[in-house]
Amino acid sequence: MDVKVKVIKTEVVTPNPPCHEHWLPFTNLDLLVPPIDTGSFLYYKKPFKHVHVAKMISDLKTSLSRALGLYYPLAGQIKANMGSELGIYCNNRGVVFIEAIADIELRELNFYEPDKNAGGKLMPERRRGVLAVQVTMLKCGGMVLACLYDHRVVDGYSVNLFTHSWANMTTLSRPPTLIPNFRRSDLNARRPRTYTPYVANMYIPLSNLRLPQTNSRSPYQDALKNQIYYIKGDQIKSLQGLASENGCPRSQMESVVSFLWKITASFLEDSGHLGYMCNLIIPMDGRRWLSDGEGIEKEKQIGARCGNVFSMPFIGIQSKDLKDMPLSKLANEVHELLESVSTKEHFKGLIDWVEDQRPKTLISRPLAENEKGASIMVTSGVKFLLKGNKDFGMGKPAFVSCYVPSARWDWHVMLLPSPVNENDWIVYMHLPKKHLNYIEAHASHLFKPLTAPYLNLVLNHCVARM
Incomplete structure (x- = not known):
């Protein structure tokens, strides 16, 4: 069925506390990822306890701000330094946060073909920065929390760490026990450098990439x-x-x-x-x-x-x-x-x-x-995907999914x-x-x-x- 989504409010959530502005180089393993996006969906049923939605969304934004204080690269931008080397400019620019409502119940969503509703209307576009967030309330009282990330900054494991920390800071009102590690020295090359022909x-x-040809004889x-x-x-x-x-x-x-x-x-x-x-x-x-x-x-x-x-x-x-x-x-x-x-x-x-x-x-x-x-x-x-707390005030998610842009x-x-x-x-x-x-x-x-x-x-x- 066709899903109508109405955006109620769009704002930018910035880190609290802010980090000092600095440029964070990509690690050698970050450089193995091309400029693509990756996303996640968390689907929640209407909880059995009473939920005041406006307060819950306010709490979500407050806790997101605090989580970004720890995960500060997610509030930055991808930029090159003077030597044309890509990295993350940690400048507290913030994350776009979209509040929306949809005229559909959770059970009516097309989980089999997510492009028809979730991917097309419940996932935000990432037009700036590293991360975009959309919270959509459904007419049944359920909720969909969608996040779209620049894959050059995080992998799936990191997304899970961030989501777990953000949820803890929303419902438990305390910092997570696991503090994220962004130290570049952990992934420094050795001296002297040694690797096998297999690795090379x-x-x-x-720059050598040849996009797949889409002629009539191509599997692409x-x-x-x-x-x-x-x-x-x-x-x-x-x-x-x-x-x-x-x-x-x-x-x-x-x-x-x-x-x-x-x-x-x-x-x-x-x-x-x-x-x-x-x-x-x-x-x-x-x-x-x-x-x-x-x-x-x-x-x-x-x-x-x-x-x-x-x-x-x-x-x-x-x-x-x-x-x-x-x-x-x-x-x-x-x-x-x-x-x-x-x-x-x-x-x-x-x-x-x-x-x-x-x-x-x-x-x-x-x-x-x-x-x-x-x-x-x-x-x-x-x-690892279901490990950790992902309760943002709506209880345990009914379903957690990755998302690959079409x-x-x-x-x-x-x-x-x-x-x-x-x-x-x-x-x-x-x-x-x-x-x-x-x-x-x-x-x-x-x-x-x-x-x-x-x-x-x-x-x-x-x-x-x-």
Whole structure:
């Protein structure tokens, strides 16, 4: 159904206390992220307790101001210094905060096709600064909190840290126990710098990027769509069983990723893109590895690291070969890929290599070299996305989702935890429409369209007052 959203008020929330103005250089791992946006949605039912909406929104803005006092780069701007090196100008410019109302109930939202309401009308545009926020009250008394970030400043882990801290400061009226870490020295290159040929082959300068050709013979000819599914726990276990048939137990994540890789290859072959290289990219968080062997304090320090702290290993196999491989063989490839970067030396080497490329912004090689090839990126937020308090005065969220702007051309799948069953997963897909149709035609037993009934969204009768 068509959703009408009315903006009530737009203002700028600035940090309290303000930081001293300074320029914060991008770390070497920040330079691995091109200028793209990433977002998050938090959906709330109407709470059983009475909520005075005007006061709650006022509290949200007050706590956001205090949270920005800790996460001060989010209130800044991306700028180059005199040497043309990009970084964050921490100038307390603030965050655009939009208050809106929508003539729709939470249960009526199209969760399966978020572009039709959430992405199009409930997510703010980021026209200035690093972050934009929109709070939309629904006619049932529910609420949608949407945030859009410049990905060069934060990764998914950092978004979760910020959201958790902001929620704590809203409902508990106290600073978070985890203070964010923006120290650049944590990610400094070593002297002398050391890295392997493998690391040096992972990325190329963004200036080398060739945007995918959208001619009639290209798999990129379709505009990309966002669709959200759920996959039941027993189906995940079934895939895990197939992936482990060679006698080597494989994780649930490795098993689902292998299936997504395989069905992407099948899509390429069956849609006439014969002989294409089918690349799989798996972003891997490096916080655990960078603190490996350095004690509890170092672990806490890196665990509070706000910014981009990930590597993007990839593997490519011809789609015609990949299509016919048993899932267990693909799972072996995925396992070995993840093992190859699950070391402290890999992340240290990556930091060292980027130091030799500064101040260039870099991009994952398969995303840039896309002629006669297609790449699918699969990210997992299963372990961290639902951790921490996200109560902004409306109780626990009914659903938490990532958001990929429709304009982004990278094929991206995000694995998320289910809010209703700990064994199920939510699967957010940002793929060409024909690719999504192919998945539904060949794997509808696995991926079910996300619906309000699955999320247990029903009417309740408490009144929320403006």
